[in-house]
Amino acid sequence: MASDNNKKSSSENGKTETKNHRRTYGIQTPGTKGIAGTKRYAMVVDLRKCIGCMSCVVACKSEFGVPLGVWRTWVKVSDKGTYPNTKRMFMPRLCNHCDYPVCVRNCPTQATFKHKDGFVLQRYNRCIGCRTCIVACPYNARHILPAKRSDKNLPYEVVDKCTFCFHRVKKGLVPACVQACVGGARIFGDLNDPKSEIARIVAGETVTVLKPELGTQPSVFYIGADWEMMDETHSYNNRTVQLKQEFNDFKRNHVVDGYGDIVEGESTMRQVGKNMGDFLNSIPHKASEVVKAFKKLLFE
């Protein structure tokens, strides 16, 4: 259904693309939800159908070669109740492609922008790796690509995010995670097209979004979401002991740009000092990269 609509809209849109701005920036980028003559791609995640198979995560990883330790989409898993009355809940997460994205307005180099059809996209060639957008994003949807990639031609040390599979959608396909979802939990399409499946679902079902109080107007809707999973502080305060340990190990073992990870239960100021040491140690390595780049530019 979604793919049919996409095909139709991409052929129809030949003229309007030249008229409308393809990229928008600004304090409040113009929202396109419900505006006639525009498109607003969105996703509904029906959590009643999600079985937690992680196919979406795998499909996304293979579609984009997402490196280890970072995710464009992931599934949060939670347990509720006590034995024998228990329930396991899943919540797939991805970029919300907000109608009023904070990341777009805060980016200092116009590296991130909102496409007129609602996609919030990233331009690697403009990104300076300042991580302003990561700080701005309330949904943790952004990550910085590691310095060491298996293929040296791939972008590194720049910010990356979910694109709603823009490259597939413009060819009339649905995103890879939607294609791979075995339960049919993810539904994708144009919200402004009243005939689309997603428009009918959003109009007829009770849907929720993450952090609606921030006014970002997310374009990822959930059906059957548990409030505790949607709550930032509740999630932080209610983790298994094992998960806490894993998170601490993650912070200890990952040396990345940022140098702000503080392991719980250990001296804060000592770690602040260690982070500063790690940062200073990284300078010669980065400097050599810069020298190499200049040599390549001047002599090759």
Next chain:
Amino acid sequence: MGYALTTMAESSVVIANAFHHVAWGTPISVYFWLVGASAGSFVISSFGWVFGIKRYKPLAMTASLQAIVLLLIVPILLIWDLGKPVRFIYLMLPGYWHSTGPMAWGSLLIFSYPISMIVYVWFVMKNDLFWAKTTGIIAIVLAISTHWYTGVVMELNPGRFINHTALAPLLFLTGAFISGIGLLILILWVQNMIVAVKKRIDWSLMEEMAQYMMYGIVFDCFLLFLEFMQTFYGNQHELEGHETVLMGIFRFPYLWLELVIGLIIPFFILVSPLKRNKYGIILASFLVAIGVYGMRVWWVMGGQYMQTFF
């Protein structure tokens, strides 16, 4: 039925999730402290030449040089903290500059503030009152703007509940003022030990600056009280952020380093007879200077902390 109700009331426990890093870390907190101390000491430098308080003229040069040196460290931190260091130039290029991005404003301020200070110092050295005053006014506006921006760059993120307050720039500026004075007193103390007797700065001036520092401490405490009120009467995220992050993970930099070591102890030193004692002032200045760094740590990293698990 009772059992069922009990079980249903149980909270859910997260058993798997993606982990995320705190994006801005220690280098950014050090940068905030350096810019603050630079702006604070430059304000003192301008007392003599811009505001016409003649007894402050002798220390204008030391204060300005301190402000310039502190600011010269900043590019090292900021440029090498970028994923792509060479691309820092994009922040200045018209085709790339994004007018709504706070960092875009900040990059222009950080670039222009040291230049204006150097020009001001040059006229101070030439003893040209008119141009020293004119350039001093420009430099002081840039000094305040540069530090205002450090508060704003964290404030304009609605998702960071601890940082998202209009008090942020004021908190930063007050911290800048007191840490700048604290550091300046320490440097002038060392300078007095090195230079000839007739070139030494009169200690009564230090006592006067220490009193300004005391007023700054009182204002900082008031602002922190307002912030505390907002978190306690605010939404659940603000309250939990205060309880779990500030009084939990960041208890030392928040409670001990900033509040106790950086504000309360210096305040009592500066309102007691110790304010007339040279070593009392030096101790208070040292404690204030390091205490303000505690604020920079919890402000930068604490604000981002809880969301790394969401």
